Amino acid sequence: MRNKRYYENYGDIQIQVVxxxxxxxxxxxxxxxIYDEEKNVINIDFSILKNNYSDEERxxxxxxxxxxxxxxxxxxxxxxxxxxxxxxxxxxxxESFKIFTYSFAxxxxxxxxxxxxxxxxxYLERIFKDGDELVRGLYPHRLTQFADLGKIWAAxxxxxxxxxxSNSDWAEINKLLKDLPNNPTKPVLQSVYRQxxxxxxxxxxxxxxxxxxxxxxxxxxxxxxxxxxxxxxVRDIFKIMRGESDVKP
Numbered sequence: 001m002r003n004k005r006y007y008e009n010y011g012d013i014q015i016q017v018v019x020x021x022x023x024x025x026x027x028x029x030x031x032x033x034i035y036d037e038e039k040n041v042i043n044i045d046f047s048i049l050k051n052n053y054s055d056e057e058r059x060x061x062x063x064x065x066x067x068x069x070x071x072x073x074x075x076x077x078x079x080x081x082x083x084x085x086x087x088x089x090x091x092x093x094x095e096s097f098k099i100f101t102y103s104f105a106x107x108x109x110x111x112x113x114x115x116x117x118x119x120x121x122x123y124l125e126r127i128f129k130d131g132d133e134l135v136r137g138l139y140p141h142r143l144t145q146f147a148d149l150g151k152i153w154a155a156x157x158x159x160x161x162x163x164x165x166s167n168s169d170w171a172e173i174n175k176l177l178k179d180l181p182n183n184p185t186k187p188v189l190q191s192v193y194r195q196x197x198x199x200x201x202x203x204x205x206x207x208x209x210x211x212x213x214x215x216x217x218x219x220x221x222x223x224x225x226x227x228x229x230x231x232x233x234v235r236d237i238f239k240i241m242r243g244e245s246d247v248k249p
Contacts, residue, residue, distance in 0.1 A: 104150025
């Protein structure tokens, strides 16, 4: 035990044991999604990761690092689907944001490394952020590309809603964009992940994405219909991601 946390021994590496998990009911408030260090319990909303079978009294949960890939696909489907009622579009975009949040949180590395001054052992402490990113600490391994793609599309969901509501508060969007592998963050990411070409294939795309979002913030769109805003922004993001350079809001 160290700093009120339990660890398992893997050679010279000590990995923090996953705390007890309390499943919250669907729709639980953000203030309930927390890691209670005193009780060593994490309170998680698993509604995104859970599939209930109507004809059987059982549920299937999307556990494991690679569930982030399935969640990413689910988020894209929810964001782009035109088969459902248009009156529910805003609700579905919010749901997409939540799914993408779970996707990138699971894909990110879920631990930080430390070492005692008088001890040669390395300790991997799990990272539990409150809210929907709480699931990050469940999985130490990182799926590099989806950690960034999930953030790009989570930010896209928020940008669409901000444009629709003419909302000037972009703090949450900026938070998602600040760790993307573009030029300003390149030295930091190389230092942290010890890779000279960390996610290099996304670097130029992310530069253009950040610039595109900046232009959207400064320019008021002439379209006001939520479906039209969604369609334009999503198409533009796809164009940028496939390498087009002359994409304007």
